[in-house]
Amino acid sequence: xxxxxxxxxxxxxxxxxxxxxxxxxxxxxxxxxxxxxxxxxxxxxxxxxxxxxxxxxxxxxxxxxxxxxxxxxxxxxxxxxxxxxxxxxxxxxxxxxxxxxxxxxxxxxxxxxxxxxxxxxxxxxxxxxxxxxxxxxxxxxxxxxxxxxxxxxxxxxxxxxxxxxxxxxxxxxxxxxxxxxxxxxxxxxxxxxxxxxxxxxxxxxxxxxxxxxxxxxxxxxxxxxxxxxxxxxxxxxxxxxxxxxxxxxxxxxxxxxxxxxxxxxxxxxxxxxxxxxxxxxxxxxxxxxxxxxxxxxxxxxxxxxxxxxxxxxxxx
Numbered sequence: 001x002x003x004x005x006x007x008x009x010x011x012x013x014x015x016x017x018x019x020x021x022x023x024x025x026x027x028x029x030x031x032x033x034x035x036x037x038x039x040x041x042x043x044x045x046x047x048x049x050x051x052x053x054x055x056x057x058x059x060x061x062x063x064x065x066x067x068x069x070x071x072x073x074x075x076x077x078x079x080x081x082x083x084x085x086x087x088x089x090x091x092x093x094x095x096x097x098x099x100x101x102x103x104x105x106x107x108x109x110x111x112x113x114x115x116x117x118x119x120x121x122x123x124x125x126x127x128x129x130x131x132x133x134x135x136x137x138x139x140x141x142x143x144x145x146x147x148x149x150x151x152x153x154x155x156x157x158x159x160x161x162x163x164x165x166x167x168x169x170x171x172x173x174x175x176x177x178x179x180x181x182x183x184x185x186x187x188x189x190x191x192x193x194x195x196x197x198x199x200x201x202x203x204x205x206x207x208x209x210x211x212x213x214x215x216x217x218x219x220x221x222x223x224x225x226x227x228x229x230x231x232x233x234x235x236x237x238x239x240x241x242x243x244x245x246x247x248x249x250x251x252x253x254x255x256x257x258x259x260x261x262x263x264x265x266x267x268x269x270x271x272x273x274x275x276x277x278x279x280x281x282x283x284x285x286x287x288x289x290x291x292x293x294x295x296x297x298x299x300x301x302x303x304x305x306x307x308x309x310x311x312x313x314x315x316x
Contacts (some may be wrong), residue, residue: 005066010037014056017044022053030054041066106225109212116209116220123203130161132236134200137169138214150186162188165236165243167196172274180278191243192268200232208232244268244315255296260314262289267306267315 006014013034017023025046029035035054038044043062047055056062110116124131164183171180171192183190201209208229212219223229244267255263258279265275272290276283290302299305309315 005063005070006041006043007034007037010034010041010043014038014043014062017054017056018059022047022055025052025054027054041069106223107228108222108224110220110222111218113218119209119220119222120201123201123207123209124160126207127160127203128158129204130163130202131204132200132202132233133164134167134196134198134236134239135164135170136167136196136199136214137172138199139170162186163236163240164188164190165196165239166190166192168192168194168268168270171268171278172270174277177278177280189245191240191245192265193239193243194269196239197235200236202229202232202236205229205233255293255314259289259292259296262286263293263305263309263314266290266293266302267309 005011013029013032023030035044041062042057042065044054044056047053057065110119120133166180170176180190198214199211205226206224206229208223210221210223210232212221223232244264258281261279262275265278270278272283272286276286279286290305293305293309294300294302297305297308299308306315
C-alpha cells in the first residue's frame with residue numbers, strides 16, 4: 001500500500017491503523033522505525049483528548065500531503081539536474097580550453113598521449129547502449145589481466161553492452177588467456193579476427209576514437225560526426241560478423257569443451273604454439289585435439305575443418 005510514499009512496513013502499519021483504529025502510546029509498535037516514519041511523513045498524530053493514543057490521519061489528507069511533498073522533491077531534483085547540466089557545460093568549456101580543441105568540431109585531432117589514454121574511459125562512461133572496441137597487436141606494454149577495462153557500477157546498471165574484437169596477433173603471448181578470462185568476467189563479449197586495420201573505440205552512435213599511428217598513442221582522431229561514426233559502426237559490425245568467439249559460446253554437438261575452444265582459436269589462424277599458450281596446455285595436446293576435430297568434422301585439413309564448422313553454425 002502507498003508504494004513510493006511509504007516503505008512497505010510503514011504502509012502496512014498505517015493500513016492496520018486505518019482499519020482497526022488508534023494505538024495506545026504503550027503499544028510496542030509506537031516506538032518502531034515504521035511508526036517514526038509515519039510521524040515524519042505526516043500519516044499519524046498523537047491525540048491526548050482522552051486516553052493518549054497515536055491516531056491515523058485521514059487518508060485523503062495524509063496522502064495528499066505526501067504527494068505534495070513528493071512533488072516538491074521532484075521539482076528540487078529537476079532544479080539540481082538543470083544546475084548540474086549548466087555546470088557541466090561550463091566545466092566542459094574550461095576543459096576543452098585547457099586541453100585544446102573547441103569541443104564542437106566534428107573531427108578533432110589529439111596529440112596529447114595522456115588525453116588520448118583517458119578518452120577511452122571517458123567515452124565508456126558516456127555510453128548508454130553500446131561500447132565497441134578493436135584491439136590490435138600494437139601496444140606499448142603487453143596487456144595483462146589488470147589492464148582490462150572494468151566498468152563502474154553506474155555504467156553496468158545502465159545495461160551498456162560491451163563488445164571487443166581482438167586481432168589474432170594480439171593474443172599470441174603468454175598470459176593472453178588470463179586477459180580474455182578477465183575481460184569476459186568484466187562483461188565483455190570477445191571475438192578474434194585474423195587482422196584488424198586499426199585500434200578503435202566507439203560509444204553508441206555519438207563518438208569514436210581512431211588512431212593516426214599503429215599504437216594510437218602518438219596521435220588520434222576524436223570523431224563526433226554522426227556520418228563518420230555510423231561508418232565506423234558498420235565497419236565494426238562487418239568485422240564482428242566474421243570474427244570468431246573466444247569464450248566457447250557456440251554449441252558444438254559431440255565436441256568436448258576443450259575441443260570447442262581449440263576450434264575457436266584454430267579458426268582465427270593461430271598456430272599450435274599460440275593455442276597451447278592460450279589454453280595452458282602442451283602443443284602435443286593441441287595437435288591431438290586438432291586431429292579429433294578433423295575426424296569429427298570429416299575434414300582432411302584445418303582449412304576444410306574450419307569451413308565445415310562454419311557451415312554447421314559452430315563458428316561466429
